[in-house]
Amino acid sequence: MKLIHPTYFPNILTFSYIMHHSICWEVEDNYQKQTFRNRTYISTDRGKHIMSIPIVHAGKANGRKKYKDVIIDNSYPWQRQHWRTLETAYRTSPFFEFYEDEIKTLYTQTFERLLDFNLKTIEIIFDCLQLEMPKTTSEIFEEIPANKKDFRSLASAKFKHQLSIEPYVQVFGDRHGFLNNLSILDLLFNVGPNAVNYLNQEFIPPKEND
Numbered sequence: 001m002k003l004i005h006p007t008y009f010p011n012i013l014t015f016s017y018i019m020h021h022s023i024c025w026e027v028e029d030n031y032q033k034q035t036f037r038n039r040t041y042i043s044t045d046r047g048k049h050i051m052s053i054p055i056v057h058a059g060k061a062n063g064r065k066k067y068k069d070v071i072i073d074n075s076y077p078w079q080r081q082h083w084r085t086l087e088t089a090y091r092t093s094p095f096f097e098f099y100e101d102e103i104k105t106l107y108t109q110t111f112e113r114l115l116d117f118n119l120k121t122i123e124i125i126f127d128c129l130q131l132e133m134p135k136t137t138s139e140i141f142e143e144i145p146a147n148k149k150d151f152r153s154l155a156s157a158k159f160k161h162q163l164s165i166e167p168y169v170q171v172f173g174d175r176h177g178f179l180n181n182l183s184i185l186d187l188l189f190n191v192g193p194n195a196v197n198y199l200n201q202e203f204i205p206p207k208e209n210d
Contacts, residue, residue: 003138003148005029005067005155006118007036008053008183009125012165014154015184016199018122023134026152027115028141030064031055035155037067038114040183044089047176051082055114070114083107086185093171095192099128103185125184129196168198 001022007014014036017023031037038053054073072078083104090096102124111117126133144150153159167178168191179186187195 001136001148002151003145004151005035005037006115006122007040007155008038008051008118009040009121009185010183011036011041011181012184012187012199013181015125016165017151017154018134019131019196019199022136024136024138024148025119025134027068027137028139029067029152030141031067031070031114034157036157037070037118037155039157040185042086042089042183043170043172043176043179043186044085045172045175047172048179048182049085049089051085052078053082053114053117054078068113068115072111072114072117074110074112079107090171090185090189093189096189098192099188102128125188128188129193131196165199 001024002017003024003026004014004018005026010018038055040051042049042051054076056071056073086103087096106117106121106124111120123133142148167173167180168187170178170186170190184195187198191198
């Protein structure tokens, strides 16, 4: 079983790991900056674009905060901004309208906790692809997991990935070339239901000793 952080619309590499392995969601760790916990990358007419969820920071005086306790800063209209960005970026993609209603629900209801929102983004992608989402969550924090393989580094924005998939057609590919390992949304909107077959055919899962 692999231990993985729930992230904001996971990138293609992370989602591929989730598809190909038994997963346990890490929900007992401390929140860390510079990770995909509150950010994801998409393709726009200007190239690679980051979408970040604002959070309420604990402050140094309060020490570290657990990921599951991180509160989203809903005083800023980030949901409206993110949805408009997605519309602008993917409205002309082959499958945006096909999944629009499911994805839009995430941006029309209020979420208090970042972890809950991220799990919901992953759940909706699994629903769109007609797959069963992993439900197992961690019960305690283990710096070195005893009975699980540690894939938590996938959440780091500094993680150097090795993604063995062929380029697919992206909306702005004629301008920027192929942008690798974006949010799973990019694959969903451009490839649609074939995303599952595409990843099954092209993704090379890590060896069991990885």
